[in-house]
Amino acid sequence: MEYAGWPVALTIMVIYILIVGILGYFSFRKLQINIEDYFLVSRTAGFLILYFTIVATYHSAYALLTSCGVFYKVGVFFWAAGTWTFLTGILTYLFGARFWYLGKKYGYITPADLLADYYESDLLRGIVAVVLAIFLIPYMAVQAMGLGYIFNVASGGHIPYVIGTWVLLFIVALYAMAGGLRAVYWTDFLQGIWMFVAIWIAGIFVAVKLFGGVGNVFHTLLEVKPKLLTVHVPYTYWFSLGIIFSFGIVMQPHLWMRYYTARDPHTLKWLGATTPIYLVFIYVPAGFVGLTAAAAVAKGMLPEIIKTYGSPDATLPALLTKTAPAWFTGIFLAGASAAAMSTADSQMHAFSAVVTRDLYQKLGKKEVTQETLVKQGRIWVFISFLLAAILATFKPGIIFDIVAFSGAGALQLLPATLGAIYPFRFKFTRAAIIWGIIAGSIVTLLFTKGLGTKLGMPAHLMNPWGFHGGMIGLFVNFIVVFLVSLFTEKPSSEVVEKFHGYLEKVIYGE
Amino acid sequence: MTQWPVLKAVNKAVPFVLGMPFIYAWLTFWYIMIVIGAIITAWKVWKP
Numbered sequence: 001m002e003y004a005g006w007p008v009a010l011t012i013m014v015i016y017i018l019i020v021g022i023l024g025y026f027s028f029r030k031l032q033i034n035i036e037d038y039f040l041v042s043r044t045a046g047f048l049i050l051y052f053t054i055v056a057t058y059h060s061a062y063a064l065l066t067s068c069g070v071f072y073k074v075g076v077f078f079w080a081a082g083t084w085t086f087l088t089g090i091l092t093y094l095f096g097a098r099f100w101y102l103g104k105k106y107g108y109i110t111p112a113d114l115l116a117d118y119y120e121s122d123l124l125r126g127i128v129a130v131v132l133a134i135f136l137i138p139y140m141a142v143q144a145m146g147l148g149y150i151f152n153v154a155s156g157g158h159i160p161y162v163i164g165t166w167v168l169l170f171i172v173a174l175y176a177m178a179g180g181l182r183a184v185y186w187t188d189f190l191q192g193i194w195m196f197v198a199i200w201i202a203g204i205f206v207a208v209k210l211f212g213g214v215g216n217v218f219h220t221l222l223e224v225k226p227k228l229l230t231v232h233v234p235y236t237y238w239f240s241l242g243i244i245f246s247f248g249i250v251m252q253p254h255l256w257m258r259y260y261t262a263r264d265p266h267t268l269k270w271l272g273a274t275t276p277i278y279l280v281f282i283y284v285p286a287g288f289v290g291l292t293a294a295a296a297v298a299k300g301m302l303p304e305i306i307k308t309y310g311s312p313d314a315t316l317p318a319l320l321t322k323t324a325p326a327w328f329t330g331i332f333l334a335g336a337s338a339a340a341m342s343t344a345d346s347q348m349h350a351f352s353a354v355v356t357r358d359l360y361q362k363l364g365k366k367e368v369t370q371e372t373l374v375k376q377g378r379i380w381v382f383i384s385f386l387l388a389a390i391l392a393t394f395k396p397g398i399i400f401d402i403v404a405f406s407g408a409g410a411l412q413l414l415p416a417t418l419g420a421i422y423p424f425r426f427k428f429t430r431a432a433i434i435w436g437i438i439a440g441s442i443v444t445l446l447f448t449k450g451l452g453t454k455l456g457m458p459a460h461l462m463n464p465w466g467f468h469g470g471m472i473g474l475f476v477n478f479i480v481v482f483l484v485s486l487f488t489e490k491p492s493s494e495v496v497e498k499f500h501g502y503l504e505k506v507i508y509g510e
Numbered sequence: 511m512t513q514w515p516v517l518k519a520v521n522k523a524v525p526f527v528l529g530m531p532f533i534y535a536w537l538t539f540w541y542i543m544i545v546i547g548a549i550i551t552a553w554k555v556w557k558p
Contacts, residue, residue, distance in 0.1 A: 230521035273552035
């Protein structure tokens with residue numbers, strides 16, 4: 001990609017990376033060598049820091065690059081993305097507060113800690129840890145891909161995609177290894193603010209610069225491409241995405257573990273009420289960008305994005321490099337890197353926590369010192385960096401599909417989680433949950449477009465009735481859980497009292 | 511394609527509300543309502 005302003009844009013990106021590095025260094029100096037501090041910042045996170053780490057972790061390269069591309073391709077209906085993002089905010093209260101109470105009381109660090117304790121099963125711990133780790137790797141690779149694209153654009157094509165991917169992801173791994181979750185939180189705070197401000201300024205800028213305002217963009221589209229102002233996607237597919245991108249992402253360890261780290265449950269309640277403001281309204285300027293690009297292409301003011309750049313994910317960088325001054329493009333591209341880095345660091349850290357805590361310490365029955373656990377944590381952050389960077393090198397697909405696939409996998413933990421934290425009269429059993437997760441995960445793999453056909457499934461069976469494979473997996477999962485629960489041993493009354501009795505007492509009083 | 515009849519009618523007419531396409535304005539209205547609703551619910555209903 002030819003871009004004359006690349007030295008300025010690249011310099012601004014390097015300055016941003018230096019600031020992130022400095023924050024990482026200071027958090028490293030504050031680190032206490034124990035597993036609760038390294039993985040959970042000693043459960044002391046307050047409202048403001050948790051607010052920005054939750055929103056910055058949820059919104060990844062997907063929010064700043066892919067969403068602009070999807071608006072460009074499907075039009076205004078991608079604003080339906082707000083439905084799953086507000087749901088994610090509300091789940092912070094509905095699930096997060098319950099995770100917090102149980103985590104604080106019984107010392108949980110990972111999702112599998114809670115589920116294995118309720119269902120009294122080491123086998124379930126292993127299955128949950130493996131499912132979460134496996135489905136997290138492609139999601140980490142997505143962030144690495146985003147970083148590679150951004151660095152490539154910022155350098156005017158002088159830095160190849162692969163080099164950008166490896167270098168930027170290594171910087172992320174470096175501060176996540178050194179400072180643990182504190183480094184992740186401090187850098188997320190900066191990145192969360194930066195990316196929100198950057199996308200809003202960029203969205204308004206391109207609409208005003210090219211068409212004199214957003215209203216004119218809509219009217220131009222009505223004239224030249226009215227299909228983009230309509231709904232032409234099956235609602236069953238959007239319903240699937242609504243569930244996958246809310247419940248499916250909250251089930252993933254990088255968000256679930258954030259709820260353990262809050263200072264108190266009031267913090268989570270107010271996060272639940274207020275994070276939807278950020279989570280939903282980041283898509284407004286993304287829409288301005290995507291729709292402005294579509295109108296500009298239709299009017300012949302820009303070359304067709306997908307044909308020219310190979311992916312709709314390039315919509316915003318393409319638009320900015322054509323219309324904005326280099327310093328502004330640099331600030332925005334740093335914001336886009338912030339979105340990718342703030343999710344990648346959280347995911348690497350969560351991957352490391354799952355492997356260290358669930359597989360190494362608990363299933364490996366290791367009686368080791370806190371120093372050894374922190375050392376193991378750092379090793380697994382580095383291994384997650386290698387896995388994500390290698391996968392990203394081969395560009396396994398487009399960002400949208402990979403994120404949906406990753407969320408669909410984690411979504412299979414929903415029946416297990418509901419059974420553990422909500423006191424339903426019908427109790428799910430250990431055997432039912434294990435078989436449900438196995439069946440749901442297999443069905444998700446088989447019915448997800450792209451992957452299913454590679455596994456030998458007929459193409460016409462992909463996304464049946466417009467539902468994503470992950471929703472079909474969840475449906476099968478629930479059926480298996482209900483049926484097997486009828487014939488197998490229920491959780492003991494001691495365990496039910498330990499979980500449901502305790503939650504009812506602390507949330508609703510005696 | 512699976513689609514609600516109301517949306518089919520909206521797709522055909524492409525009406526504008528407050529300078530925005532109807533779908534965009536409709537979704538924006540509901541998101542603002544939900545955000546306000548979530549804050550009031552947290553304040554009055556959610557425990558602790």
